[in-house]
Amino acid sequence: MPGALEMSESLIGRSVNRHHFPEKLTGDAKYSADLIMPGMLHAAILRSPHPHANILSIDTSKAEKLAGVKAVITPFNIPSGRLAVDLFILDTRVRFVGDEVAAVAAVDPDIARKAIDLLDVRYEILPFILDPDEALSKDAIKIHENGNLAIPEPINLERGDIEKGLIEADEIFEDSYYIPAHSAAALEPRAALAYWDNGHLTIWKSTRGVHVERISLSNALKIPTENIRIVGPFLGGGFGNKDETRLGAISAVLAQKADRPVRLEYSREEEFVAGRTRHASYIDLKIGFKLDGTITAIHGVATLNSGAYQASTPQMSRRTGQCMLYLYSCPNVKYESYPAYTNCPTAGSYRALGAPQGHFALETLMDRVAEYLGIDPVEFRKKNHVKIEGQPGRRTSPDDQIIDSQPVEGGVPFSSNELGQCLVKGAEAFDWVNRRKSNGSNDESKKYGSGVAIMIYRGGPGYPTGAEVRVNKSGEITVICGLMDVGEGMTTVLSQMCAEVLGVEYADVSTLFGDTESTPDAPITSGSTATFSAGTAVIRASTIIKDSLLALAGTALESEISDLVLENGYISVKTDPDRRMTVKEVASLMTNDYISSISTVDPGSTEYIVNSFGAHFVNVEVDTYTGNVNILKYVAAHDSGVIINPQLSLNQVEGGISQMLGLALSEELVTDRNTGVTLNGSYLEHKCPTILDYPEIQVIFADSVDPVGPMGAKALGEVPSVGVGAAVANAVYDAIGIRFNSLPISPDKIIRALYT
Amino acid sequence: MNTSLSEYPSSSVNLIVNEQAHQLSVRDHWTLLDVLRDVLELTGSKRGCDRGECGSCTVLLDGVPVYSCQILALQSQGKTVITIEGLSQNGVMTALQQAFLDNDGGQCGYCTPGFVISSLALLRDNPNPTDKEICDALSGNICRCNAYGRIIESVRSASGRN
Incomplete structure (x- = not known):
């Protein structure tokens, strides 16, 4: 709907203020841990001190006798249901240091914690494995009964003929890369409040998708979904990472047993250790190329550390390979993935899944290829990045199928692809041609360099998503959606879209989201799909509501519907604009209390692949005495289609880059090799960026209108985080001539590389 | 939360929170954040880490910004606390x-x-x-x-x- 952009009063492309931000600024906004119910108990969890063990018995008698304790649950006294394929509510096997063993509900947190100390557990200690290669070796102890491959089959995707591509190459570059686990570390530790009433369960919890969690809990607790209500209060940071844990189930079972409401809050350390981390990833990458700069083959093999449970490992495994299969025009590509269970903390979904890992390997090795060929890194990428026509080769998926997973075939164009524009505009803003090699001083200890990385991310089309738009007799408009606003601003954007269609002000639209009782079915907020998927549904539902309002107005104004126009809050007769009514006046004419439209969409396209793109440019100062890397300038150019809200989008890109500068330079969740203990489960030691680390960032959005996306928009949430590590690594190389094949590029690594 | 269960030593503390005077019975090990959130139900101050690292529990104590998770409630005896809830007046933001x-x-x-x-x-x-x-x-x-x-x-x- 590009025409919408030309309307002077359009809400699309306008920086309206973030929805619900006033409540957050005054302290009124309630997050899960802020909720209180009369008679509410407080829960605590006993966590395993062993990386791998069978639980033989748990003596609960002392804990149960403690005054104020109202429920104790262990794997031996609760239902044996599964929350996921490999995750029981509680299990008689523990698989990492911090795994859940038992839980207690008591009248206050002090007593709950004391009761935990009184539980007497007998363990049979088992050998443990922290390394994924070792886990996949033939004689390794099985961490789960079906073995240590964390997905049913290894992933093996190929387009063309990789062997042929390697033979055709004049040169082959190959290297091995490692990206460690790190934690999303959202400011809000996970929390849940569970309450039973007459066999009906209600849980308010930190979640990224209430409907999906309801199904999972229904399976685990063996009660019908209609007996469960899940509500997502405000969420204190998602990053794809909430929740995939036992949080909801444990609070539900405790509440059932105690017959009182139970609130369970993770501590900060629990959040780090027993939340979900990014997958530690080993990537072997091979690039075959001709001396004229043509790429003939790309072959990636990923060995991924899934930790103790599967969580989002299947999706993550595919994401890791997407850039290898798709970022550069290449007829012969292959991607293999071997995710393994280990006794490390569980890896799960964290912003862009495996894409940062894949891009780190691909974009640093491509930089070496460009350097070897003597081609400027930006020019090399301009020549070789995938263009709008997509990859060479033939389509293999059925013609009538929405291309919503990760296609490997060629011959399918992108709906839009402004990667070239990102490279040109970004390089210009960065002044790439005149990029600095020095700061002009004589300080020999400081070295300067610049790096570039490009990125691709399959976002937008997701799973079938429903949204409802409702207008009541008073003219109040509500967008109702089952997704969660995880902090990114989905509700703002959906309100803008609805207001745009209905010709009203943004402030006239309120939202209701994240409640299984009152919202239509929806998936989780993940994969950068909310604007695209829910947005498409909201536009459709709003359009139907608009037609209903026009019909009501047609009768009142004695006009044909086709002669009416809805804009600026009025419905008026085109030929006689003085004959008009406000939307409120029209709404008052309805016979029922409200009119409503629910639209469920299966988003995407059968003809196009919908992807978002970006190009990042970074200038660094490396202190060769301290090993510190200082980011002096960062330019990020993005193609995310039409930008619905520039201010929120700017914030999203800046935030994504800054967050991933943590992975690039400082963050890692460290597991002790001898004990399996997480050594740095705190902000101080995990080293998340602070405001002092925040660099100058310039954000550019490409002129791009996606023909498939709602109002021309594409995905944005995760894309900015994808190429940061690679861009920084390339800049550090430019500064000091050392290639780092692992992240973070921390001061100790730089000093070691410089002086040994 | 109440302070019952006598095994936890408790004390009485007076403090002024957002211009309102309180006399509270608190367990001696409770932090100012515990009291704000769990006793006074002022949940605007967040428990992001409970260990003095993240700052999401910051309040003004006699005008000085402090991590309320790092101050025992007893240490705020006689002091004035301003939380995020105390900023806006009559629903109007500052x-x-x-x-x-x-x-x-x-x-x-x-x-x-x-x-x-x-x-x-x-x-x-x-x-x-x-x-x-x-x-x-x-x-x-x-x-x-x-x-x-x-x-x-x-x-x-x-x-x-x-």
Whole structure:
């Protein structure tokens, strides 16, 4: 709907203020841990001190006798249901240091914690494995009964003929890369409040998708979904990472047993250790190329550390390979993935899944290829990045199928692809041609360099998503959606879209989201799909509501519907604009209390692949005495289609880059090799960026209108985080001539590389 | 929460929170944050880490920004506490809060109360801070959405620099 952009009063492309931000600024906004119910108990969890063990018995008698304790649950006294394929509510096997063993509900947190100390557990200690290669070796102890491959089959995707591509190459570059686990570390530790009433369960919890969690809990607790209500209060940071844990189930079972409401809050350390981390990833990458700069083959093999449970490992495994299969025009590509269970903390979904890992390997090795060929890194990428026509080769998926997973075939164009524009505009803003090699001083200890990385991310089309738009007799408009606003601003954007269609002000639209009782079915907020998927549904539902309002107005104004126009809050007769009514006046004419439209969409396209793109440019100062890397300038150019809200989008890109500068330079969740203990489960030691680390960032959005996306928009949430590590690594190389094949590029690594 | 169960030593504490005087019976090991959130039900101050690292529990104690998770409730005896709930008057946000809203100085909002309180103290003592002074003053608050660029812009705007 590009025409919408030309309307002077359009809400699309306008920086309206973030929805619900006033409540957050005054302290009124309630997050899960802020909720209180009369008679509410407080829960605590006993966590395993062993990386791998069978639980033989748990003596609960002392804990149960403690005054104020109202429920104790262990794997031996609760239902044996599964929350996921490999995750029981509680299990008689523990698989990492911090795994859940038992839980207690008591009248206050002090007593709950004391009761935990009184539980007497007998363990049979088992050998443990922290390394994924070792886990996949033939004689390794099985961490789960079906073995240590964390997905049913290894992933093996190929387009063309990789062997042929390697033979055709004049040169082959190959290297091995490692990206460690790190934690999303959202400011809000996970929390849940569970309450039973007459066999009906209600849980308010930190979640990224209430409907999906309801199904999972229904399976685990063996009660019908209609007996469960899940509500997502405000969420204190998602990053794809909430929740995939036992949080909801444990609070539900405790509440059932105690017959009182139970609130369970993770501590900060629990959040780090027993939340979900990014997958530690080993990537072997091979690039075959001709001396004229043509790429003939790309072959990636990923060995991924899934930790103790599967969580989002299947999706993550595919994401890791997407850039290898798709970022550069290449007829012969292959991607293999071997995710393994280990006794490390569980890896799960964290912003862009495996894409940062894949891009780190691909974009640093491509930089070496460009350097070897003597081609400027930006020019090399301009020549070789995938263009709008997509990859060479033939389509293999059925013609009538929405291309919503990760296609490997060629011959399918992108709906839009402004990667070239990102490279040109970004390089210009960065002044790439005149990029600095020095700061002009004589300080020999400081070295300067610049790096570039490009990125691709399959976002937008997701799973079938429903949204409802409702207008009541008073003219109040509500967008109702089952997704969660995880902090990114989905509700703002959906309100803008609805207001745009209905010709009203943004402030006239309120939202209701994240409640299984009152919202239509929806998936989780993940994969950068909310604007695209829910947005498409909201536009459709709003359009139907608009037609209903026009019909009501047609009768009142004695006009044909086709002669009416809805804009600026009025419905008026085109030929006689003085004959008009406000939307409120029209709404008052309805016979029922409200009119409503629910639209469920299966988003995407059968003809196009919908992807978002970006190009990042970074200038660094490396202190060769301290090993510190200082980011002096960062330019990020993005193609995310039409930008619905520039201010929120700017914030999203800046935030994504800054967050991933943590992975690039400082963050890692460290597991002790001898004990399996997480050594740095705190902000101080995990080293998340602070405001002092925040660099100058310039954000550019490409002129791009996606023909498939709602109002021309594409995905944005995760894309900015994808190429940061690679861009920084390339800049550090430019500064000091050392290639780092692992992240973070921390001061100790730089000093070691410089002086040994 | 109540202080019953006699095995926990308890004391009486007087404090003024958002201009309201309270006399409270508290367990001696409870922090000011515990009392604000669990006794007074002022949940605007967040328990982001409970170990003095993230700043989402920042309040003004006799005018000084402190991590309320690092102060025992007993240490606030006789003192004045201002929390995020005490800023707006009759439902009208302060100019500082409005600057955060207008400049999108946050995303998920969990760190926001702490950033607002720290910024309030900064601008009271230094109405025209440089960017360096802004960042120094806010370096004890973590925003994991990393909305730092917009937070800096919000404080600049509130200081009248833009």
